[in-house]
Amino acid sequence: MKRSEILDTAKEYVTKDRASQHGDAENNLNGIARGWDWWMSVRQEGEFSAMDVAVMMTILKITRASSNPSNSDNFIDACGYMSLAGECA
Numbered sequence: 001m002k003r004s005e006i007l008d009t010a011k012e013y014v015t016k017d018r019a020s021q022h023g024d025a026e027n028n029l030n031g032i033a034r035g036w037d038w039w040m041s042v043r044q045e046g047e048f049s050a051m052d053v054a055v056m057m058t059i060l061k062i063t064r065a066s067s068n069p070s071n072s073d074n075f076i077d078a079c080g081y082m083s084l085a086g087e088c089a
Contacts, residue, residue: 023067031066035059054085 022028036056061078
């Protein structure tokens with residue numbers, strides 16, 4: 001894929017209405033930030049580990065699920081990320 005195609009696709013994704021699928025973008029990002037802050041305060045360790053990233057991606061999916069519980073992709077992805085976190089731990 002050429003860079004112009006990547007940029008065109010990215011523009012398409014970020015400019016169309018995704019609120020019906022993921023909820024309001026700013027609310028979602030604020031919720032994800034609160035979840036990630038919480039996780040890092042619980043962990044109280046310096047650098048992010050692979051397990052931390054997998055758990056934090058789970059938090060992202062949980063936040064999205066709270067905005068749109070009918071999108072089963074969020075639940076499936078959250079399970080996948082937690083399985084990866086467990087394997088990394």
